Amino acid sequence: MTGREAPSNLELRANIHKRMHISSTSPGSRKHAVNKRYNRYAVGRIIEPVTTPVNNAATKGRKGKISNKNAAAGTDAANGTTSNGSAGFSEVDSEAALKGSLTPAGKPTADNSLGLDIEANDVGYIATVQIGTPPRDFKLLVDLSSADLWVGGEDCHSEGGGCGNHVFLGAGSSSSFVDTKQQFQVTYGSGAVAGDIITDDINVAGLDLKAHTFGVAAVESVDFSSDQTPFDGLMGLAQSQQALTLVEALAKSGLIEDAITSYKISRLADGKNDGEITFGGLDETKFDANTLITFDNVNRDGFWEGGMTVSVNGQDLELQDRTAIFDTGSTLIIAPDADATAVHQAIPGAKSDGQGGFTIPCSTAASVALTFGGQTFAINPQDLAFVPVDPDDPTGDCLSGIASGEIGDAKEWLVGDVFLKNAYFSTDVTKNQVSLAKLV
Template sequence: MLTITLLFAVTPILSSAIPVEQVSHGDATLTYGTKVALSKRTSITAGGDSVANVSAILNHRTSRIAKVHKGFSAYERNTGRAHPLAGGSNVAKRSNGAVTLDDDHNDMWQGAITIGMPPQRFTVDFDTGSSDLFVANIWCHENCDGHNVYHAEHSNTSKALFKPFRLSYGDGSFVAGLQYTETVSISNITVENQTMGSASLYSEGFGPNAFPADGLMGMGFQSISEYKATPVFQNLVSQNKTDDAVFAFKLTKDGSELHIGGLNNASYKGNLTYVNVTEQGFWQVNMDSVTVNGNQTVGNTSVIIDTGTTLIIGNSPAVKSIYAAIPGSKETSGGMYTFPCDAVPDVSLTFGGKTFNISRDVFNMGKSSDSSTECLGGIVGADEQDYWIVGDIFLRNVYSAFDVGKGRVGFADLA
């Protein structure tokens, strides 16, 4: 199995019923698939006695909600019907190997891929909340300094589709350029004729200071693709390049990884608890409940599992009920809440009947100001939605598996 270490056909989805399936791989099961290593740089969250970057948290909340709304729009264009969650919104062979990921600003988990033949190396944000691949090209000059750029003229497998693209986000950031098909490799697994975006324009939000990765690789479903194209992982599956139609994340401070085409059973313990995807598009599942200090505060609700989001973003009334169960908590601005820094609550989410705890260190995003004794909580509210977006604040506490073949998401305790 090859490990690269860096700096820090889609099947029909089952019905909306959520059966519980716990899978134990046991000592006789070997790790399979390709591992991409991840690591962390700076963070919009601070934790402990440090001061949280409040403005960055607010901007992140806005941009992630906007990203989901963009996915809703793509879904409607691609399927001819509104996404069910949009109603409440206002806006060449099987391989074994490994790749390592970086978490930049605690909201981007990036790792290495290559594009073209001969291969050109890029870092990309692996994002389960979108479905398209793009990198900057040689004509991109504004906000592209510091990014590796794609040379179509140097690749023997490059084919221009003569189709423009523009990926826009509600926070004003965007990328634009032309679509190509190319050879794309993740570690030692290669997919041919992959649709990708060659961007000649990056807005300021994709400049190297705000977006250290060279590009982005979406890992959602085709129905939210702006290109109306099959995403990279689904193409790997359809071209019979993976051991299994599964990818999985371990998002921790040390040893973070994305596993392509299988699971790394050394990264988790016990059983994987699976819940069905309820609508093909995002990785959307049902969450049973949220518990605070042993008391249930939120019941069953639809959630989107998104590796491209740091926070847990819930609808405002439910989030308010969570903090009402935390003694000394206070609402601030932008859906954020504080609690006494010396009394960090125990918060857990339940999926498929299995409860997973959020560590206090992760839930605590840091002090609200330098002199404050109040700390910011990792769950924030939003008026724009009835659903939840579940990001790193939860995912850093679990091993998460995304099963394209069976249309389900699994969670397990970290080893």
């Protein structure tokens, strides 16, 4: 939909496992097995491609600061420990993994912000916007590694029938809906969608964006059409090339100061539900300003990526020239096989499953940390111990939040929510920069 051909190395990224799902092995059984981890990297393209290269030139711009609606609210964000102050896996996550439902976000603490609902045990983060005339609520998965916004259409179909228990958009429900008759198709590692490019009005955190261009899917794979999928579409916030992303359109329309998007994603076990996405600036109540670092985006394909180093329990693993692609739509961290192996060799009790995954003790207190721009961000051990291999034994082995996979470059990592829950982060399209800070 962005109008650019996917670079050849992105085809490799279709093999990345991104989202975690838990499904029962038999009806009524308490034993649960981890299914595929899915990829949402878009390797498809619009039918009429545009070959103009992505513009990465850093132009003049300023980081905006967002005013607080409640200066006292939301200041107790995750502090790097589990909800009870102990290391390792939380039973709260186990119950959420089994139920697979959404935990609603609290009220955002900054203007121009949307709360981020938590999917299952921190599997994904979902924002609600209003689309159409009259406006109706649509739940959108926030995805930092794609640049397309789409929702299901009124004529949507999938294998075996319709597109599930979701909200759909079309001329029958919105008087401001305009179909351009141009087609789009996007293929993700977890499935695919195809349909028409349309324009319609979108309200984002009280900001009225008129005639925004995005996709309405006439066909969805079962990964998106399933009743168990708790969102109605995707909000891609990588850098666009042709069709503007939501934040770029808000900035172009003068509704926000600059095309800045900032994120605080919550850890379910903390019970704070204070996740939010902020458009046009940063929410200063969420981070320690003294730890804020900003660095250039080194990716030329539209993703958000920066150089990093890796340590375990304070010891630098001496992995040279590594970079990280940041992605809210990815649950885990995916590292090249040799790097993932090196990390787990430094974690007591870690084992390889022989298929790209690793297990670690659910009670691990290992400190895996990533350093960007001289600032080190530790991953909470509770995030590292993603889910028990046996749900009846939460004190045994857990699936590690770091797995191995091909991202493209041999030194390139995909850094998902396992890490991002431990930092406040922001992207700036105008400056082509990324910012990170420690949570407060």
